[in-house]
Amino acid sequence: MEQNVIDASGLLAISTRLQRLSDQIRKDGLLIYKAFGIDFQPKWFPVLYTLYKKSTMSVVSLSDEIGYAHPSTISLLKELEKEKFIRSKKDKIDTRKRLVELTEKGKTLLSTMEPVWEVIIKATEEITNTENNLMKAINEVEATLQQKSFLQRAEAYMNK
C-alpha cells in the first residue's frame, strides 16, 4: 500500500500487516520447534510457560497473566489437556475455581524446549533490534493509549 494510504488510515492500516507478520512468525516458530524434534504449537507457549513458572493457577488468573480473555485460555487448555501436557483439579477452598498445572509430560516438554528458546530469542533480537525497536514501540504505544485513548485524542482535535 502506498504511503499516503497508510497515513490516512492510520493505525488501522497497519493492523493487517501486523497480523500477517505474526502469522508468518507463528509458522516459522512451528518449523523451528519441529527442527528440534518437538511437536509444539507456538500458540501454546504463553499458557505452558506461565504454568512452568507458577506451578498451579486458576483459569482466570492464568488468563490475566498471559493477557487473554478467559474463553481463549479455556480453549487452549482444552487442547493442552487433550495432549496431556496439563491437568486440572478443583480448588478445595473455593470450589468455583479450577486449578491447572503441568503434567510430567508437560514438564518434560518444557525442559526440552529451553534450548529452542535461546535460538528464538536470538533470531527475534536480530529482527526487532532495528533503529526503531518493535517491542519497545509497542510498549510505548500501549502506555500512551493507557493515558488517553485514540478516541479521546481524536475528540480533542474535533473540538478545534
Place this chain on the structure above:
Amino acid sequence: MEQNVIDASGLLAISTRLQRLSDQIRKDGLLIYKAFGIDFQPKWFPVLYTLYKKSTMSVVSLSDEIGYAHPSTISLLKELEKEKFIRSKKDKIDTRKRLVELTEKGKTLLSTMEPVWEVIIKATEEITNTENNLMKAINEVEATLQQKSFLQRAEAYMNK
C-alpha cells in the same frame, strides 16, 4: 505478561497484543466516524480509498494494492456493493476480470470523510510518535524479514 515471558516467546507473544491494539483502534475509529455523523466501518477504508484514488480496478489488482488476499477483498466488496458504495462491471477486453468502481454514493461518502482523516492522522501521530516509532518499526521489521526469514535466522543459530 512479565518481561522474560515476552523474551522467550519472542515475536509470538506480541502478536496478541498487536491484535488487541488494532481491535481497540478499529472500535475507536468507528466512533470517530460516528461523531462526524458518518456510518462507516474502518475495515472498508483500504478498498474505498484505493478506488477513490485509482477509479477502476480489478479484484486482484485491488487486493495487491491494499495487501490483502483476494478472498478478503471479495468479501469486503460484497459488503460495499450491498451498501451501494461500489458497483462492478465486466472488463470487455479480458472477460475474466471484474472491474470495480465507486458509485456516486461512494464518492459522496469519501468526500465527507476527508475532514475525519485529518483528525485520525493527528491522533495517530500523537500515539505513534514515541521514542520508537511503531510505523517505522514495522517497516523495518518487514524489510529485515524480507532479506532473511525468521526461520533462516533461527537455523543459523541452530548450526552453531
Place this chain on the structure above:
DNA sequence: CAAATATATGTAGTTAACTACATATATAGC
C-alpha cells in the same frame, strides 16, 4: 442470615483475516 452483588468458569456465536480448492478465460509454446 437472606438477598444482592461479585467472581469463576463455561458455551455459543462473531470477526476478519487466511488457505485450499474449483472454475472460467486468456496466453504461450509447440
Place this chain on the structure above:
DNA sequence: GCTATATATGTAGTTAACTACATATATTTG
C-alpha cells in the same frame, strides 16, 4: 490452432482471537 500453463474470480472452510450470555459458587451488606 491445439494443448498446456497461467491468471482472475469465486466458494468453502479454518484460525485464533474476541464478546455476550448462562450458571454456579462466594462474598458482602442490610
